[in-house]
Amino acid sequence: MVKGPLLAAGLLVLVGVLASHLVLRALVNTQERHLREMALLEFAGVEATIGPFLVRDDIWEMFDLLDCVTQREGALQPLQATLIDPLGRVIVSTAPEVNPIGTQKASMIATATPVAAEHYDLSVGEIALSKVLQYQGRPLGQLVIAFDTTGFIAERARTTGFLIAGNAGATLIAALLGFWLMRRVLRPVARLTDEKGRRSDALTPIPDTAIPRRNPEVAKLYDTYNGLIRAVAERDATTRRLADRERFVSLGRLAGTLAHEVNNPLGGLLNTVDTLRTYPERADVVKSAADLLDRGLRHMRDVVRATLDVHRDAPERRPLTLADLEDLNLLIRPEAERRGQKLHWDIKLAEDRVAHLPAGPVRQIVLNLLLNASSVAGYGGEIGLRLEGEGNSALLAVQDSGPGLPEHLQSRLLSDAPLEPGGGVGLRLVRELVQGADGRITLGQSAQGLQEIQVHLPCSGVGGQDA
Amino acid sequence: MIRFERRRVLCGAGAALLAMPGILHAQPAPFRFGLTPVFLDNDWQLLDFLRVHLSTKMGREVEFLQRRTYKEVTALLLMGEIDAAWLCGYPLLQNIDRLSALALPIWRGQPNYSAKIITRTGRAVQGLEDLRGDIHAYSDPDSNSGHLVTVSELLRQNYRPEAFFDRSFFTYGHRNVARAVARGLAQSGSVDGYVYDAMKRAEPELVANTQVVWESELFGFPPIVATRETLDSEPVQSFFSALTTMRESDAGQAALHMLQLDGFAAPDAHSFDQIAARMRIVAERG
Numbered sequence: 091m092v093k094g095p096l097l098a099a100g101l102l103v104l105v106g107v108l109a110s111h112l113v114l115r116a117l118v119n120t121q122e123r124h125l126r127e128m129a130l131l132e133f134a135g136v137e138a139t140i141g142p143f144l145v146r147d148d149i150w151e152m153f154d155l156l157d158c159v160t161q162r163e164g165a166l167q168p169l170q171a172t173l174i175d176p177l178g179r180v181i182v183s184t185a186p187e188v189n190p191i192g193t194q195k196a197s198m199i200a201t202a203t204p205v206a207a208e209h210y211d212l213s214v215g216e217i218a219l220s221k222v223l224q225y226q227g228r229p230l231g232q233l234v235i236a237f238d239t240t241g242f243i244a245e246r247a248r249t250t251g252f253l254i255a256g257n258a259g260a261t262l263i264a265a266l267l268g269f270w271l272m273r274r275v276l277r278p279v280a281r282l283t284d285e286k287g288r289r290s291d292a293l294t295p296i297p298d299t300a301i302p303r304r305n306p307e308v309a310k311l312y313d314t315y316n317g318l319i320r321a322v323a324e325r326d327a328t329t330r331r332l333a334d335r336e337r338f339v340s341l342g343r344l345a346g347t348l349a350h351e352v353n354n355p356l357g358g359l360l361n362t363v364d365t366l367r368t369y370p371e372r373a374d375v376v377k378s379a380a381d382l383l384d385r386g387l388r389h390m391r392d393v394v395r396a397t398l399d400v401h402r403d404a405p406e407r408r409p410l411t412l413a414d415l416e417d418l419n420l421l422i423r424p425e426a427e428r429r430g431q432k433l434h435w436d437i438k439l440a441e442d443r444v445a446h447l448p449a450g451p452v453r454q455i456v457l458n459l460l461l462n463a464s465s466v467a468g469y470g471g472e473i474g475l476r477l478e479g480e481g482n483s484a485l486l487a488v489q490d491s492g493p494g495l496p497e498h499l500q501s502r503l504l505s506d507a508p509l510e511p512g513g514g515v516g517l518r519l520v521r522e523l524v525q526g527a528d529g530r531i532t533l534g535q536s537a538q539g540l541q542e543i544q545v546h547l548p549c550s551g552v553g554g555q556d557a
Numbered sequence: 558m559i560r561f562e563r564r565r566v567l568c569g570a571g572a573a574l575l576a577m578p579g580i581l582h583a584q585p586a587p588f589r590f591g592l593t594p595v596f597l598d599n600d601w602q603l604l605d606f607l608r609v610h611l612s613t614k615m616g617r618e619v620e621f622l623q624r625r626t627y628k629e630v631t632a633l634l635l636m637g638e639i640d641a642a643w644l645c646g647y648p649l650l651q652n653i654d655r656l657s658a659l660a661l662p663i664w665r666g667q668p669n670y671s672a673k674i675i676t677r678t679g680r681a682v683q684g685l686e687d688l689r690g691d692i693h694a695y696s697d698p699d700s701n702s703g704h705l706v707t708v709s710e711l712l713r714q715n716y717r718p719e720a721f722f723d724r725s726f727f728t729y730g731h732r733n734v735a736r737a738v739a740r741g742l743a744q745s746g747s748v749d750g751y752v753y754d755a756m757k758r759a760e761p762e763l764v765a766n767t768q769v770v771w772e773s774e775l776f777g778f779p780p781i782v783a784t785r786e787t788l789d790s791e792p793v794q795s796f797f798s799a800l801t802t803m804r805e806s807d808a809g810q811a812a813l814h815m816l817q818l819d820g821f822a823a824p825d826a827h828s829f830d831q832i833a834a835r836m837r838i839v840a841e842r843g
Contacts, residue, residue, distance in 0.1 A: 149742070150726055150742075153737070186742040190692070190741075
């Protein structure tokens with residue numbers, strides 16, 4: 091909230107600098123005008139007098155006249171005056187040692203500034219101005235007068251000093267005033283920023299009592315902000331509900347498989363019960379039937395327990411084990427077999443590394459992704475799971491032989507963009523679980539050319555076996 | 558150094574005039590005295606002292622007429638526009654049939670002076686030959702020391718004056734010659750020895766960076782001149798008397814002090830022989 095006032099203060103400083111520049115430019119223009127007027131007077135005075143002297147070739151009178159010009163004291167004192175004939179030779183000069191009579195000094199005319207020029211260079215302490223002198227309508231030659239402009243430079247330096255001091259003071263005051271005013275004007279916005287910054291994840295609406303109703307614009311701003319907060323809260327709630335629903339949708343999908351898994355051994359088990367009823371006296375049959383029942387029921391128990399573990403409302407914070415991965419295999423294998431799909435299962439991560447991953451999130455992530463993989467791989471396709479270490483992280487790659495994740499489903503998995511209605515129901519749940527475990531998701535391909543959704547999870551997610 | 562209080566001198570002169578009722582009643586014609594800046598520069602204070610002394614002694618008003626050149630003043634004198642003039646020996650001799658020397662200033666005890674050629678300080682000059690190709694400053698074409706002497710000396714040493722210097726010009730004032738040389742406008746200059754020495758005392762800064770590289774023999778000092786026909790007239794004789802009694806009044810003494818002169822005296826017959834000799838050198842060359 092400091093940036094705005096600082097910008098205002100900076101603008102005021104810029105205005106100050108610009109104003110100073112304009113004042114100095116105006117001063118230079120005034121100095122040029124002053125010099126021009128002074129020079130024209132000097133030239134006119136000499137021109138009115140020197141003609142007869144030049145006609146008589148009266149060197150001394152010409153020298154004396156020009157010398158009088160250069161003896162004038164005060165501002166813009168002429169330092170030197172030289173009269174040059176049309177062939178560029180010195181007729182007379184008040185600096186005869188530098189410009190002796192008769193020497194070629196056409197260069198002096200070339201370097202001098204014509205007195206009628208639009209601008210003069212006043213950056214150095216001396217300027218030579220020239221003018222063609224006429225006598226009875228005939229050009230006599232050029233008079234070059236060098237003027238002392240050190241006074242101008244000193245005046246500009248003084249003015250610059252005053253401007254710097256004055257403008258710096260005025261600008262500082264104006265900038266501070268501007269800073270204060272801008273702060274005051276932007277205070278409502280600052281409050282919003284403070285509210286946002288106080289708790290980055292939990293925005294709280296501004297209490298109605300704190301809304302200044304006398305200031306309609308600020309009140310409208312706060313109302314809009316509160317409306318926004320409510321909209322965000324509603325969106326979050328919707329997302330949470332959607333995530334819950336997704337979990338149950340995946341459960342529903344699994345239900346068919348589950349029923350199949352339970353139903354398959356159920357016929358055999360009932361047959362075994364009939365066998366037991368028919369041959370209760372035969373110990374060998376009873377033992378065999380009991381074993382068969384035990385295995386069938388244990389299988390059913392495992393299937394049910396695995397399903398419950400996956401869809402437990404509050405996922406336990408226990409470490410992942412290889413048994414969890416076997417459970418996942420147990421759950422997905424019937425689905426794969428039902429679709430005639432080949433299941434790859436490649437677990438390269440050691441037990442001690444596996445234990446650093448959280449069991450609950452990993453089970454849900456893998457199951458959802460495998461269910462999606464099975465769905466997109468189609469009948470007779472291939473799906474798989476690859477788990478291996480990569481530095482301090484673990485890589486969970488769920489593979490399928492499908493055409494790859496479509497664009498609209500990628501956004502569910504890889505971004506927080508709002509959910510569009512349609513397939514890929516569990517993908518946003520996967521994203522939230524991965525984010526919750528401080529992981530990240532990438533897309534790739536396996537060495538065999540299968541599409542991969544790669545989940546990178548830090549191995550420090552759970553503090554060890556007992557965490 | 559004697560210091561004169563101008564106001565006291567002028568008041569004294571006024572009182573003296575009031576004490577002479579005859580003069581007031583007669584109202585004689587003013588005496589017109591011609592001057593040039595060639596010799597005597599425009600110093601109003603000096604002219605005031607001269608006017609007070611002369612008018613008091615002569616019992617008539619004295620007017621000063623100033624012209625730029627000797628030629629102009631000589632013309633005025635010849636035409637009777639002025640009664641006397643402070644000229645140079647050269648224009649006097651040029652018009653000796655009409656003009657006559659009335660009085661000669663006494664400088665350092667004698668009515669003589671010399672001509673000098675000056676350059677800027679530090680320049681090594683063994684003889685006039687070293688000045689060949691200079692830009693040279695003369696004072697006046699009719700000045701003895703400021704023109705005639707240098708030209709005749711060049712002729713005497715078998716140089717051609719018109720080709721000796723690269724360029725020459727006239728400044729119409731011995732003081733200006735010194736200024737021109739001091740400022741570097743001219744590399745050398747012909748100057749009146751009396752004026753140069755007077756400047757060394759009165760304006761040392763003007764001649765500080767000049768030096769004398771050649772000096773002539775002595776000549777008769779620039780004289781006060783009148784026409785021969787008026788030489789014995791009462792105003793001219795009264796004027797002569799006032800000149801020779803300069804020391805008797807405060808204003809006269811003040812004027813002499815400023816002029817650095819001792820007084821005025823009557824010329825002798827050979828005062829201007831040396832100038833005449835120089836004129837002959839020039840005349841012989843044609």
